[in-house]
Amino acid sequence: MLSRIDPKSQDFITEELDFSTLPATQCGIVNSRFTYIPLKNQLTENGPWELHLTNNNLSYMNPKKTYIVFTFKITDxxxxxxxxxxxxxxxxAPINNIAHSIIKSYSMHINGQMVFHNSTNYAYQSYLESALMHGEEIKNSTLTAAGFFHDEVVGSPKSSGFLRRCEMVYKKGTVQVACNISIDLMNQNKVLINGCDVKLTLYPNSSEFLIEGQNLGANKMKFHVTDVFAMVNEFDLADGLSNELELALQSHKNIQYPLISPQIRSFYIEANRLDAPANTIFTSKMPRRVFVGLMSAEAYNGSYETSPFHFQNFDLSQIHIDYCGQSVPGRPFNLDFEGGKFVEPYILMQEALGHARTNFTSNSISKEMFRSGGYTIYGFELSVIAQYHNLFELVKQTNVSVCLNFAKKTPAGGLYAIIYGEFDNILNINDLRVPARPSIPKVVILTFCLAGCRRFFPLLSPPMPRKPVSPSRQLRRPKLPSQPITQPIIPPPTNQPTKPLAANGSDPSMKLVWILNQVTDLQQMVLNHSQRNHELALQKMGKYAMVAKVRYLGEKAATIEMPTAEAAELCPKFLYDDRTLIIHMCLPCRIASRTLDMQIVDDDNQQLAVNLCKICRSTFKSQLGVKFFKHDLPCVKRQLLDDAAKNKVDKKDLKKLVL
Structure with missing residues (x-):
């Protein structure tokens, strides 16, 4: 007997037996293409390099399919x-993940406003994302376009990854690599709305950081970037869909891009230390997950003999993250790498990445590679949805700190700790294409600024309550006016010589005058800034209104039919009934008419030669017909009605009156 395992279980038919369902049809995107964008400024060795990915065009940029291509060579x-x-x-050889590692930091502006600027550790951000989140098969296939090759032992001259990178520059000549842009906006799937001018600025790393070598001796190598350009994927949408998106944006006044924002922090640990207590790394809100790695100061600062991605254990005995009044992990690790006690942080790292307990994702980092292969990276999940990028976590304002203890003293030269954190974020773009990113730290800073400036800016907010002051002190300190100051206060004229208005003068009245004049200047600066923002907003409104008008005219033009030869045929006897002749001519007709010769009939007369295309002739003929039926005949009828009223003739007998 067949039955359900539970009554709530629903019926289902396998896909092989479903003959009625067909795939949906994509009808929104008309065209997709890659556009090649060269550098906007001159290519210099130390940068910066500017790329204008879009230029206020009508296409939609696909940020996830945007690449930067570098051409480089290594010489002495x-x-x-x-x-x-x-x-x-x-x-x-170039260091691993060279296409990303060339860049020290990025900054991105949309319509002149900065929306992204990372620290100087972008190379570590991109390397950790590639090394931890992809397996060996992907690293040695797709990621080789960016110059990434999987190392069994980082920093070893016998590693297959290092030898393959040596092969890239073994022969004389240049090497070309390409990478995606691994920053907030470029890592999400939504297209960027049209009408946005996106400027990307790249700042390169030094040659000492970008080159890894063995037995170089006195040779000082140089990393030369010879060419930089971008490949931008753009969409052309159907006119109807594009108009609907614009109307929806004007209705809602805002479009939002949910982002997972990675941030990199670093701090220095001095030599001969056994601990690094409570280093605060994030001060805004709780991240989704955190990864921590340790490396020598020499490798971090750049050295030909070391790899900047060689993360070692340095006999670490304890590491934990403090946030929201709790610690992760819940109990001390008590690590001993030499004795083989390190499996807990290895499991937590794989769990934080989502590679544990699965058979379809891996990062190809074994337990031994974690201990001594240069992949000693500690991972901590602070959010229960750290691996679900389609969900946001509740915002928890807190300080996040990391504590480290070592079984042996830190080596000479000291260490650097690299911290990678992921945060939820949102990018807002309004209907005028002005971007904005909500940020808790900025709100806090703005609150303090306003609190400190309320006494100087009465226009911004009412004054803050103040504690009572002793009468003796009130006599010594002049009282500031409570109303906004509209004109500078000038001391009354006297017969005494005028004293300079200096802040450090000895006269209290002069001090007051100087302070009030400074306040007035500051208020005027605020008003001028607001007026300037208003003017910029009006300019942008006019620009996008013009774009909307052009689009509207294009849509209407697509629905009409061109005039026929019969509709454009002109008869000379009907053209000159009026004393005024008005002809609407298109630009090609005006240009062609300028080249026609005038024909002289006699001493008093000339023939005017005019070139009229089919559209202009049809317009002229329609203009005459409209004037006859819409102007001349109504004027005649109005005169008839006036005559009928004078002669007391019924309106039905107008024909008799005419006859």
């Missing part, structure tokens, strides 16, 4: 190619 200081090999064997 004189610009000559250095041959590898010899005894001892000379080896050098």
């Amino acid at each position: 200081e004189a610009g000559n190619h250095v041959q590898m090999g010899g005894t001892p064997e000379v080896l050098y």
